[in-house]
Amino acid sequence: MAQPEDAFKAVISHAKEYGFIFQSSEIYDGLSAVYDYGQNGVMLKNNLKSYWWRSMVQLQENIVGLDSAIFMHPSVWKASGHVDAFNDPLIDNKDSKKRYRADVLVEDHVEKLKQKADKEVAKAAKRFGESFDAEMYRSTNPRVMGYLSKAKDVMDQFVACLEAEDLEGVKQVIIDAGIKCPVSGSDKWTDVRQFNLMFGTKMGSVAEGAVDLYLRPETAQGIFVNFLNVQKTGRMKIPFGIAQIGKAFRNEIVARQFIFRMREFEQMEMQFFVKPGTEMEWYNHWKQVRLQWHLAMGLSEDNYRFHDHDKMAHYANAAADIEFQFPFGFKELEGIHSRTDFDLKSHEEHSGKKLRVFDPETKENYVPYVVETSVGLDRLFLSVLSESLVEEPLEKGGNRTLLKLPYALAPTQAAILPLLKKDGLPELARQLMKDLTFDYQMAYDEKDAIGKRYRRHDAIGTPLCFTVDHQSLEDGTVTMRDRDSMSQERIPSSDLGLHIKQQCGMESLLKKL
Numbered sequence: 001m002a003q004p005e006d007a008f009k010a011v012i013s014h015a016k017e018y019g020f021i022f023q024s025s026e027i028y029d030g031l032s033a034v035y036d037y038g039q040n041g042v043m044l045k046n047n048l049k050s051y052w053w054r055s056m057v058q059l060q061e062n063i064v065g066l067d068s069a070i071f072m073h074p075s076v077w078k079a080s081g082h083v084d085a086f087n088d089p090l091i092d093n094k095d096s097k098k099r100y101r102a103d104v105l106v107e108d109h110v111e112k113l114k115q116k117a118d119k120e121v122a123k124a125a126k127r128f129g130e131s132f133d134a135e136m137y138r139s140t141n142p143r144v145m146g147y148l149s150k151a152k153d154v155m156d157q158f159v160a161c162l163e164a165e166d167l168e169g170v171k172q173v174i175i176d177a178g179i180k181c182p183v184s185g186s187d188k189w190t191d192v193r194q195f196n197l198m199f200g201t202k203m204g205s206v207a208e209g210a211v212d213l214y215l216r217p218e219t220a221q222g223i224f225v226n227f228l229n230v231q232k233t234g235r236m237k238i239p240f241g242i243a244q245i246g247k248a249f250r251n252e253i254v255a256r257q258f259i260f261r262m263r264e265f266e267q268m269e270m271q272f273f274v275k276p277g278t279e280m281e282w283y284n285h286w287k288q289v290r291l292q293w294h295l296a297m298g299l300s301e302d303n304y305r306f307h308d309h310d311k312m313a314h315y316a317n318a319a320a321d322i323e324f325q326f327p328f329g330f331k332e333l334e335g336i337h338s339r340t341d342f343d344l345k346s347h348e349e350h351s352g353k354k355l356r357v358f359d360p361e362t363k364e365n366y367v368p369y370v371v372e373t374s375v376g377l378d379r380l381f382l383s384v385l386s387e388s389l390v391e392e393p394l395e396k397g398g399n400r401t402l403l404k405l406p407y408a409l410a411p412t413q414a415a416i417l418p419l420l421k422k423d424g425l426p427e428l429a430r431q432l433m434k435d436l437t438f439d440y441q442m443a444y445d446e447k448d449a450i451g452k453r454y455r456r457h458d459a460i461g462t463p464l465c466f467t468v469d470h471q472s473l474e475d476g477t478v479t480m481r482d483r484d485s486m487s488q489e490r491i492p493s494s495d496l497g498l499h500i501k502q503q504c505g506m507e508s509l510l511k512k513l
């Protein structure tokens with residue numbers, strides 16, 4: 001099996017070679033952590049958006065959509081806490097001159113300790129065979145307990161320092177834990193500083209009168225400030241949700257790992273407004289619903305896990321991540337947060353406007369609590385792309401590069417391929433294609449030998465290829481080739497649309513939810 005770094009490199013180069021993702025402004029040597037989606041990337045991205053939107057809005061009676069502006073009144077970010085608290089602690093290594101997020105350094109260290117404990121348990125399981133009790137071993141073996149208690153101590157101390165805003169303490173935790181720079185191997189660290197992640201800009205034609213604005217660092221606030229507009233005009237009753245897909249911007253300290261951490265990215269967020277006291281019920285509900293949504297795509301279940309937070313954001317009373325096993329390890333893909341009434345209350349205070357709903361039972365107005373689901377579209381894209389890319393050995397020898405995307409998400413749903421560029425085959429192929437393009441994203445391809453064309457479509461994940469040959473002229477049938485099994489069968493050309501719909505329609509995915 002390929003090493004994880006090699007697998008990740010293969011994903012990045014495949015994304016470029018096949019028109020999924022390009023570095024932004026590449027001809028000017030690129031702009032760091034900003035990416036463009038190419039001809040296939042934009043289709044896959046749009047399909048992911050559509051899967052999310054249809055499952056969250058179209059299929060839910062009590063969730064509606066919104067598209068709020070990127071620019072917002074600057075007071076929004078004061079009220080949300082972003083001006084004062086949307087900081088990451090950064091630290092530099094004096095030898096390598098590399099900059100790190102202190103929390104990431106600590107989390108990686110803790111994860112390594114946990115992995116060491118897991119390795120000990122796995123070794124013991126091999127040694128003791130069937131009678132082995134892993135839980136018992138974890139709580140009694142001194143070495144395993146040592147690793148786990150060290151991991152817990154480091155994390156507890158770190159969280160305590162962050163909560164007390166003790167940045168010297170954070171540095172001390174890093175030094176005491178013996179955390180070294182992954183590049184230089186040295187432990188010569190600078191002091192820890194807080195760094196605000198919001199991008200500032202100005203609005204206005206003259207410098208003196210210009211207003212300082214921020215590019216939004218999350219889409220959620222656009223939902224909160226429109227909460228009453230939507231509730232009243234949509235006659236929405238608690239519990240209900242507002243969903244939005246849109247760009248967000250963060251001046252990330254360490255932007256790397258391709259589209260995992262970008263400075264401009266896209267979020268798909270849903271804020272669900274509930275009665276205070278019912279939030280944990282809804283929080284657990286949405287945790288399960290969102291995990292199921294990811295699993296329905298059919299990628300390996302082992303790649304997903306929950307991570308419940310020890311350290312909560314300033315607004316949350318419960319928080320979990322759905323983590324995905326990217327080629328560089330398990331990392332956050334989606335966040336599910338119980339945000340209490342923090343945001344709405346704070347906007348009430350800063351705006352002087354009431355953001356309340358009427359409770360017909362108690363006859364009182366109250367500020368609802370909020371449960372949020374927030375998934376990064378680009379991270380979702382990376383999860384699907386990295387898991388789908390495989391090198392598959394062929395029976396006849398050699399390999400094929402296959403992008404095993406879920407059929408409903410593939411950039412192109414089906415390709416029409418005339419076997420030869422003559423004898424009326426291209427004309428028939430184009431005629432079949434013409435009808436289907438109204439409903440599906442089709443590709444027409446007549447260049448190169450048929451085997452080569454199949455490979456090209458395997459590499460971009462096209463689920464079905466229809467080949468038009470001489471028999472098609474005689475009896476109106478074509479060959480349908482399935483991407484994953486490579487099996488071929490003859491079908492009437494009048495059934496092409498039906499096959500595409502059955503196998504590649506978004507409905508098949510949505511019905512699994």
Ligand code: ATP
Binds near residue numbers: 334
């Ligand atoms: P991280 O801890 O990785 O910085 P976060 O906890 O700050 O992420 P949230 O504020 O919860 O992230 O944002 C919700 C989702 O938005 C994340 O789960 C992630 O998928 C996505 N996201 C956040 N920051 C970025 C980024 N810089 N690039 C791409 N996606 C991002």
